[in-house]
Amino acid sequence: MSIDLDAAYRLYRRPLLKRAANLCRNTMNAEDLVQDAFVEAARNPGAVRNVLGWLHGVLHYVFIRSIRAPKPVVEFEDYVAPGQESAAELYFVDRAMSQLTEKQRNAILMSAVDGMSATEIGHALGISPQGGSDILRRARRQLTINQDSRKT
Numbered sequence: 001m002s003i004d005l006d007a008a009y010r011l012y013r014r015p016l017l018k019r020a021a022n023l024c025r026n027t028m029n030a031e032d033l034v035q036d037a038f039v040e041a042a043r044n045p046g047a048v049r050n051v052l053g054w055l056h057g058v059l060h061y062v063f064i065r066s067i068r069a070p071k072p073v074v075e076f077e078d079y080v081a082p083g084q085e086s087a088a089e090l091y092f093v094d095r096a097m098s099q100l101t102e103k104q105r106n107a108i109l110m111s112a113v114d115g116m117s118a119t120e121i122g123h124a125l126g127i128s129p130q131g132g133s134d135i136l137r138r139a140r141r142q143l144t145i146n147q148d149s150r151k152t
């Protein structure tokens with residue numbers, strides 16, 4: 001018997017969607033998978049006795065094909081959505097700050113957020129004022145190096 005895909009879609013969409021959700025563990029991907037299965041079924045119509053069984057087979061084939069297909073890899077640095085420039089910059093600053101030592105990170109935060117001088121930073125860190133100045137200078141230099149390496 002020939003398949004009426006409109007009727008099959010209305011009848012079997014829900015059970016196929018349930019099966020697809022079990023396969024891919026994601027509702028959005030399950031919807032796409034069911035749609036792709038019906039597209040594949042429309043491309044290869046044929047005489048079928050058990051339409052639901054056949055559609056499950058097509059769904060499974062489409063799922064396996066989607067797993068094996070190479071996925072495009074998008075690096076965060078490659079794309080920043082319009083209006084998200086500040087969020088992206090915060091991400092890069094956070095990543096650069098995480099590469100500093102704890103003392104350097106504290107010195108930068110005390111300087112930038114608390115407005116402390118190098119002398120005050122030295123006292124807060126329990127080191128000499130010159131030591132506070134040195135740590136702050138090294139931290140700023142490291143942040144500049146990290147920023148420059150991000151741009152290249």
